[in-house]
Amino acid sequence: MSFDVEAIRKQFPILTREIHGKPLAYLDNAASAQKPLAVIESMRNSFEHSYANVHRGLHTMANETTEAFENARVRVAKFLGAAENNEIIFTKGATEALNLVAYGLMDEIKAGDEIIISKMEHHSNIVPWHFLRERLGAVIKWIPVLEDGTLDLDAYKALFTKRTKLVSVVHMSNVTGTINPVKDIGRIAHEHDCIFVVDGTQAAVHIPVDMMDIDADFYAMTGHKLYGPTGIGALYGKREWLERLRPFQGGGEMIEDVFEDRVTYQDIPHKFEAGTPPIMEAIGFGAAIDWLSNFDRQAIIDHEMALYDHALQGLQEINSFRLIGNAPNKGAVLSFALEGAHAHDVAQILDRYGVAVRAGQHCAQPLMEVFGVHSTARASFGIYNTIEEVDRLIAGVKKARLFLS
Numbered sequence: 001m002s003f004d005v006e007a008i009r010k011q012f013p014i015l016t017r018e019i020h021g022k023p024l025a026y027l028d029n030a031a032s033a034q035k036p037l038a039v040i041e042s043m044r045n046s047f048e049h050s051y052a053n054v055h056r057g058l059h060t061m062a063n064e065t066t067e068a069f070e071n072a073r074v075r076v077a078k079f080l081g082a083a084e085n086n087e088i089i090f091t092k093g094a095t096e097a098l099n100l101v102a103y104g105l106m107d108e109i110k111a112g113d114e115i116i117i118s119k120m121e122h123h124s125n126i127v128p129w130h131f132l133r134e135r136l137g138a139v140i141k142w143i144p145v146l147e148d149g150t151l152d153l154d155a156y157k158a159l160f161t162k163r164t165k166l167v168s169v170v171h172m173s174n175v176t177g178t179i180n181p182v183k184d185i186g187r188i189a190h191e192h193d194c195i196f197v198v199d200g201t202q203a204a205v206h207i208p209v210d211m212m213d214i215d216a217d218f219y220a221m222t223g224h225k226l227y228g229p230t231g232i233g234a235l236y237g238k239r240e241w242l243e244r245l246r247p248f249q250g251g252g253e254m255i256e257d258v259f260e261d262r263v264t265y266q267d268i269p270h271k272f273e274a275g276t277p278p279i280m281e282a283i284g285f286g287a288a289i290d291w292l293s294n295f296d297r298q299a300i301i302d303h304e305m306a307l308y309d310h311a312l313q314g315l316q317e318i319n320s321f322r323l324i325g326n327a328p329n330k331g332a333v334l335s336f337a338l339e340g341a342h343a344h345d346v347a348q349i350l351d352r353y354g355v356a357v358r359a360g361q362h363c364a365q366p367l368m369e370v371f372g373v374h375s376t377a378r379a380s381f382g383i384y385n386t387i388e389e390v391d392r393l394i395a396g397v398k399k400a401r402l403f404l405s
C-alpha cells in the first residue's frame with residue numbers, strides 16, 4: 001500500500017470530529033492513537049459473529065475465538081521478530097508488562113543488588129524497580145541524560161559493579177522522542193552478565209523493531225498507541241527467562257494442577273496469563289498490527305518527521321520557545337516550554353482551536369528535573385496528521401504566546 005495521508009484519514013472516523021466548532025487536529029498520539037476502521041470492525045465482527053471464552057470449551061465458538069486470540073499472538077511475535085510465538089505474553093499494557101518482569105524477578109534480586117535505569121524513563125519503568133528497592137533492598141542507579149536529550153553512555157559504562165544485575169531503558173522517549181541505541185546498551189549489559197529490559201512502548205509504533213537484532217531479554221509494548229485498543233499490550237521475553245520467572249498472577253488457565261498442598265503451572269505463555277484474558281482487545285491488537293504492517297514503515301517515518309520538522313521550524317520563530325530534547329536520532333515527538341507560560345494553559349488555548357496536545361510531566365518526573373522544567377507541552381505526530389494541522393498548531397501556540405505574555 002502506498003502512502004496517501006488523505007486516504008489514511010478516511011479510515012479514521014473520529015478525525016471528522018469538530019472541537020469547539022473547529023476541525024480536530026489530534027496531536028496527542030504519544031498518549032494514545034486513534035483507531036482505524038480495520039481495528040474497530042475486527043472487534044465488532046468478533047462480538048457479532050464469534051465470541052466465547054478462550055482455551056476452555058469444546059464448542060465451535062470457543063475454538064474460533066481461541067484461534068483468533070492465538071493468531072493475534074502470532075502477529076505480535078512476527079511484528080517483533082520473536083524466535084517463537086510462545087515468547088509473547090499478553091498483558092493489559094506496557095505498564096503491566098514491566099511490572100510482570102519486576103515481580104517475576106523477585107527471586108533473582110537480592111539486597112544490595114543493583115538495577116540500572118535512566119533518567120529518561122516513563123514512571124512505568126521506574127516505579128516497578130522502586131518496588132524491588134523497597135521490598136528487597138535493591139539499589140537503583142541512574143544513567144544521566146545529556147543536554148540534547150541523549151543518554152550519557154560513558155557514564156552508563158561506569159555504573160557497573162559486581163552487584164549490577166539488570167539494566168532497563170526506554171527505546172524511544174515519550175517526552176523528547178530520543179531513540180536510544182538499545183542494541184549497544186544491551187550488549188554492554190550482557191557483557192556484565194546483566195538482564196536487559198527495554199520499554200518499547202513508543203518505539204514499536206514508530207520504528208521497525210527486531211528482537212533478534214536488539215537481543216533484549218524482555219521488551220514491553222502496548223496496543224493503544226499502535227492504533228489498537230486499550231487494555232492490551234505485550235511482553236516479549238526470551239524463552240529461558242520466561243521459564244525462569246515466577247508467575248505474576250495466579251488463577252485459572254495458568255495452572256497445570258492444583259492440589260491442597262501444591263500447584264504446578266502451565267508452560268509459557270499461559271503461565272503468565274491468569275484468568276480470562278482481554279480477548280477482543282487482543283484480536284483488535286492483531287488487526288492494528290496487520291493494518292500498520294500494510295504500509296511502508298519508512299514512508300510513515302518520513303511523513304511523521306516531515307511534520308515534526310515543519311512544526312519545529314514554525315515554533316522556533318516564537319519568542320521564548322524552548323525545545324526540550326534535540327537528539328540527532330529521534331521520533332516525531334515535540335516537547336516544548338514557553339517561558340512564563342504554563343504548559344497547561346498553552347494546551348487549553350490550543351484546545352479552543354481544536355488542536356489536541358498533552359501538557360504536564362508526561363509520567364517522567366526525573367526527566368523534567370534534568371531539563372529544569374516543571375512541565376512541557378507536547379505535540380506528537382502520527383500516521384494521519386497533516387501539514388495543515390501542524391500550521392494550526394503553530395498558529396495556536398502564537399496566540400497562546402500573545403494571551404499568556
Ligand SMILES: Cc1ncc(COP(=O)(O)O)c(C=O)c1O
Pocket residue numbers: 030031092093094095096122124125170172173174199201202221222223233
Ligand atoms: C515510554 C512509555 N512507557 C510506558 C508507557 C505506559 O504504557 P501503557 O499505557 O500501555 O501502560 C507509556 C505510556 O505513555 C510510555 O510512553
